[in-house]
Every structure is written in C-alpha cells, then in structure tokens.
Amino acid sequence: MRLFSFFERLVDATGAPPKSSIPAQLGRFYWHFLRQTPWLMVGLLTTAFLVAALDASVPALFGWLVTLVSTHQRASILSEAWPDLFLIAAVVGVLRPLALSVQTLLANQTLAPGLGNLVRWQSHWHVARRVWTFFQNDFAGSVANRVVNTGPSLRETVLLAANALWYLIVYGGSAMLLLASLDGPLIFPVACWFAGYALLLWRYVPRIRVRSREVSEERSILTGRLVDCYANIVTLKLYSRQEREDEYIRSAIDGHTFSYRRHLRLTTELNLLLSIINAAMIVSASALAVELWSIGRVEIGAIAMTLPLTWQIASIAGRVTQHATSLFENMGVVEDGMRAIAAPAMSEKESSGKLSVTRGAIEFADVRFGYDKTRPILDGVDLAVAPGERVGLIGESGAGKSTLVHLLLRLFDLDGGRIRIDGQDIADVSLESLWRQVAVVTQDSALLNRSVRDNIRLGKPDASDDEVREVARRVHALEFIETLRDGDGNCGLDAATGDRGTKLSGGQRQRIVIARAVLKNSPILVLDEATSALDDATESAVQEHLLELMRGRTVIAIAHRLSTLASMDRVIRLENGRIHETSWRPGQRSVESSLREWK
Numbered sequence: 001m002r003l004f005s006f007f008e009r010l011v012d013a014t015g016a017p018p019k020s021s022i023p024a025q026l027g028r029f030y031w032h033f034l035r036q037t038p039w040l041m042v043g044l045l046t047t048a049f050l051v052a053a054l055d056a057s058v059p060a061l062f063g064w065l066v067t068l069v070s071t072h073q074r075a076s077i078l079s080e081a082w083p084d085l086f087l088i089a090a091v092v093g094v095l096r097p098l099a100l101s102v103q104t105l106l107a108n109q110t111l112a113p114g115l116g117n118l119v120r121w122q123s124h125w126h127v128a129r130r131v132w133t134f135f136q137n138d139f140a141g142s143v144a145n146r147v148v149n150t151g152p153s154l155r156e157t158v159l160l161a162a163n164a165l166w167y168l169i170v171y172g173g174s175a176m177l178l179l180a181s182l183d184g185p186l187i188f189p190v191a192c193w194f195a196g197y198a199l200l201l202w203r204y205v206p207r208i209r210v211r212s213r214e215v216s217e218e219r220s221i222l223t224g225r226l227v228d229c230y231a232n233i234v235t236l237k238l239y240s241r242q243e244r245e246d247e248y249i250r251s252a253i254d255g256h257t258f259s260y261r262r263h264l265r266l267t268t269e270l271n272l273l274l275s276i277i278n279a280a281m282i283v284s285a286s287a288l289a290v291e292l293w294s295i296g297r298v299e300i301g302a303i304a305m306t307l308p309l310t311w312q313i314a315s316i317a318g319r320v321t322q323h324a325t326s327l328f329e330n331m332g333v334v335e336d337g338m339r340a341i342a343a344p345a346m347s348e349k350e351s352s353g354k355l356s357v358t359r360g361a362i363e364f365a366d367v368r369f370g371y372d373k374t375r376p377i378l379d380g381v382d383l384a385v386a387p388g389e390r391v392g393l394i395g396e397s398g399a400g401k402s403t404l405v406h407l408l409l410r411l412f413d414l415d416g417g418r419i420r421i422d423g424q425d426i427a428d429v430s431l432e433s434l435w436r437q438v439a440v441v442t443q444d445s446a447l448l449n450r451s452v453r454d455n456i457r458l459g460k461p462d463a464s465d466d467e468v469r470e471v472a473r474r475v476h477a478l479e480f481i482e483t484l485r486d487g488d489g490n491c492g493l494d495a496a497t498g499d500r501g502t503k504l505s506g507g508q509r510q511r512i513v514i515a516r517a518v519l520k521n522s523p524i525l526v527l528d529e530a531t532s533a534l535d536d537a538t539e540s541a542v543q544e545h546l547l548e549l550m551r552g553r554t555v556i557a558i559a560h561r562l563s564t565l566a567s568m569d570r571v572i573r574l575e576n577g578r579i580h581e582t583s584w585r586p587g588q589r590s591v592e593s594s595l596r597e598w599k
Contacts, residue, residue, distance in 0.1 A: 007105045011037055011114025017122040024342040026335060033119050033154065040110060041158070047103035048162040052170035054096040061088045107159055115158070119151035123341040142224030143340050149216075150337030153330035160327040186288060190310065193281035197274070204270045205328060211263040212332025218256040220336060225252045231499065263329075278314035285310045354433040359387035359422050360523045360554035362408070368416035369407055376415070377403045379577040390555040392568035399574040401558045405526050408556070410434060421524070439522040441514050443529035447501030452481055453493040455501075455512055459520035468493060471518045477511035518549055525550060527557035543567075 018036070023029055034041055065088055068081050078085070124147050229236065229245055236245050362385040370376035378400045385391050393401045406412055408419060410426055419426050426434055439459070447455045456468050472478040484495035486503065501509040517525070527546075547567055559565055573581045 004109055007109035010110045013114050013117035014121045017125045022126050022342045029338050043106050044162045050099040051103055054099055056170055111155055116151040116155040119154050123147045123150055142220040145220050145223040146337035146340045149333050153333035156330045157327050189281050189285040193277055196277040200273055204266055208266050209328040209331055212329040213335050214259045215263050216333040216336035218259045222252040222256050225249055282310045282314055352430040355424055355429040355437055357422055357437045357523045361387045361422050363420040366417040369414055377577055385554055388554055390550055390568045392565045392571040393558045395574035400577050401574055437522050438524045439517040439520040440526045441517045447497045447509055449499045451494050451496055456516045459516035463519055471515045475511050475515045477515055480508055523553055525553045525555045
C-alpha cells in the first residue's frame, strides 16, 4: 500500500492552476498541461523504452536458448552454459516484470487519476471564468461533457503515444538488426512490411483524426440535447412535446451514428489491409529462414528466432495500430474540448487591484454596449448614483435595463465609456473584489442543487447556522424551510433544493435568494424584479425587510411593481439605449402619477 501511495502522491491533481491562459493550438494545449509534470513524462518514456527493448530481446533470447539446447549435450548444458541460461532467465523473469511493474504503476497510479483529473480541474477552473455569452451560446451539458472527457482523452493520448513510439522505433529497429546479424536477406520481408505499414498509417491516420473529432462533436451535441431535455422535462410534458422531443433527440443520435459509422469504416479498412501485409511478412520471412537453414547459411536457432520475431512484429503492429487509432480518437475528443476550455476568459488585468467601497457612489460615463456590434443596446448612457441613493430603472423590454446592471457586474466588457465605483474604474479591479461588494437579487431565482443552508451561505460562506436561520426568519422563509424534507431524508436547512431549486415553489426560491443577499450584507444592492415571484401577502411582508436591507446602501432596482418603485429616490426610464426621462419621486403617490404620465 505504501508503494501505491507513493506513486499516487506524485501528482497534485487539484493544485493551484497556472496563471497563464490555456492556448487554443493543439500542440501548445498539450504542452500547457504536460509541462506541469515533466518528470512524469520522462518516467513514462523511459519505462516504455525499457519495456519495448526487453520485449524485442525475448525472441532473440528464445532463439539463443534453442541454439544452446541444440549445440550442447543434455548432461552438460547446465554446467557449461549456466551463465547464458542465467542471463536469459534474469531478463525474462526479473528485468522485464520489474520494468512492466514500474510502467504500470506510473500509468495506473500516477498518470490515470493524476494527469486526467489535473486537466479536468484546470479546465473547469478556466471554463468557470468564461464570459457569460459563452454559456449562452452552448448547452451546459455539452460544456460539461467536454470538460469531463478532455482530461482522460489527453491522458490516453500521452500513454498511447509513448508506447507506440517506442515499440515502433525500438522493436522495429531491434528486429532489423537481429535479422541482419543472422543473414542479410532476412531483413527484406520485414523492411517491405515497414514500408507498407508506414504507407497505411500515412494514408489512414490523418483521416481517422478528422472523423474522430466529428464523432466527438456529435457526442457533445447529443449530450447537450439530453441534458436540456431532462432539465426541462416538466415543460416538455405540459406542452405535449414528447413526440417532437423524441425526434429532436433521435436526430442527434442519428448524427452521432452516421459519424461513428464513417469513422469505423476507416479503422476497419486499416485493420483488413494490415492483416494482409502481416500475413505476407510472416510467411515470406519464415519461408526465407527455412530456405537459408536448408542450405546451411543459418543455424536452427535462426528459425526459432525469426518465427516469433515476425509474429510478434505483426502482433505489435496490430496493437500499435489500435493505439494509433485510439490515440487519434482521443485527440479528436481533446480538440473538441479545447474549443470550450481555451475560449476567451473574462478580461482581467494582471495588475488588477481590489475594489475598496467606502461610500458606494456609482458613475456610468458615456457607456456604450451591444451584443451585436452593429446594433447597440446602450448608446452613450450617463448616470451618476449618489452614495446611499436608490435608483429605479423602468422601460420596455429590450430598453437596456438588465444590460446596464450586467455591465455594472462586468459580466460583459464595455464597447466604450467607463463605469466607476467610488471613483475606481471597475475595469481596473479584480472581478472577485467587485462581486464581493455587490449583492444581487434577480427574477431568475435559480438555486444550486445543494442544501438550503449551502444556498443561503453563498452570501457568507462562514456564516453560522444561527445567522442563516436569522436571515431566513427575517425574509419569512424559515417557516417553510423547517417543513422541507428531501428524498434522502434530510430535513430543514439540510434538505436539498433540487436541480435549479425545482423542489421549491417560485416564491420559496425567491425568498432563499433574498435571504442570501441579506446575509451577504454588501454596500451596493442590485434588485432585478426581486419580488416578482411572490404573492401579494408575502411580497408585502418581504418588502418591509427589503426596505431595511436598502437602508444605508446604494440601490439600483429594475422593477415594475409600484411597491418597489415607491421606495426609490429616483426613477429613470430607459428607451432605445438612452436615458429618456428622470423623475425624482419621494413617495408612492408621486411615482404612480409619473407612471401615468409616461404611459
């Protein structure tokens, strides 16, 4: 067990990732990860070389043994040839098993769990920091599939490449030298075989790589559609979409089946042609060895060596071909995963400092932004929010309300202009420090599929249970939380909320979201239809605490409910990406009249 533990500890799979970005070129993508464990690569190449060299020596040792037996008397062979016999036994019985054992330990205990999960961890680390549009443009299931599969596939290509490389070079070269040492003509069948084998690899392997990538892409599409289906299964059932959904999934499976069949046609053709040239090599080399023995040019040991040597070359060639096929299959998976893992991250300067908020003043200066550069959503917005001021945003759908909030949170980078908090340009501060200073409650009250406690503690990870219960009580959530029970028997704060909080009602989810914002206790508060999922009675109760939560904080609220707008110091109407009208309304009655005027 200590031996296993030693090899298992050689790679820290979840250590701190390198600060450098992951490159999008295949060779550099591999090097980015492999350079983190250089000694592991050296160990794998060294042991693969030793195993290949020892395997190549086995037929020669058997031929040597046959020659010893045929040239010595039975009674004297042990006393006369014991050093030779001892050497043969040491190579076959000790050195080869030892080299294989070290290679297996490195491959199974170090490379398999270590490098594979190192790639997974660092891939996730980078993907989680991608721009928001990246996740909007792809299935979450497809992204997860790429992150999960890229690590093992990269690991397999490294292992297969190391073994295939040395077996081709060491075994093939050794076979040629051994046969040439017996008699020159014996190398011709093997030389012709190598030429044919190289031609087959040159003809088929690049095409297999392309088709492997196509298979991986189709598999990612299929995974994404399945996850999308399962995540929205209730909606699909309620809208009687089962047959249409079956066709949607069937088309993805058909696409994967078609690409997989095309891929397997190539591998089958390659294997059939390889079996033909293997048979030709074995028959011709064996016939030539027998012919040379019959005319006295070689000893009987030459035949004993030529037969297993050519047979093993054929066997190894088949294995190397399978390795090469599998290598490029896995390389296709890596290339597919690289598209997600090496995508541009949210921009953050290396010299970014920490945002320090003492007052909470916010300034939007000539802010310009568009998801499509030819169609701006915000076009020169200037807005100053004083410390502790409450600003409500209203406007038609698409006016830019949510976009303005997303830019404040730096979910997107500006096309032009500046956003400052207490005079600090948010483009010059770290994203982590920015998000710590802003609490957000959105109308999309999705929760993590974890316990209620964990969901509320997102606002303050080190909060005690008493603190969690207190904020839940203050937003009128504790009563229903104490009645929760999940399928595993967990109750109350320990109960799981389900995927995106599906085990709870919309109002219950919203109250948990508000509770974690209360717990976060940030100087800046963003409300995006924060009470939209609550009934009137609950909304009235929660609104009272929202007023308490807003006190002393700078607030930007997107809202349509009069109860929310009534608590704002200023209401701003956006239209066509610009501030169309500003109304200072201290009371609810004034807000109602201004709304009537705007309508």
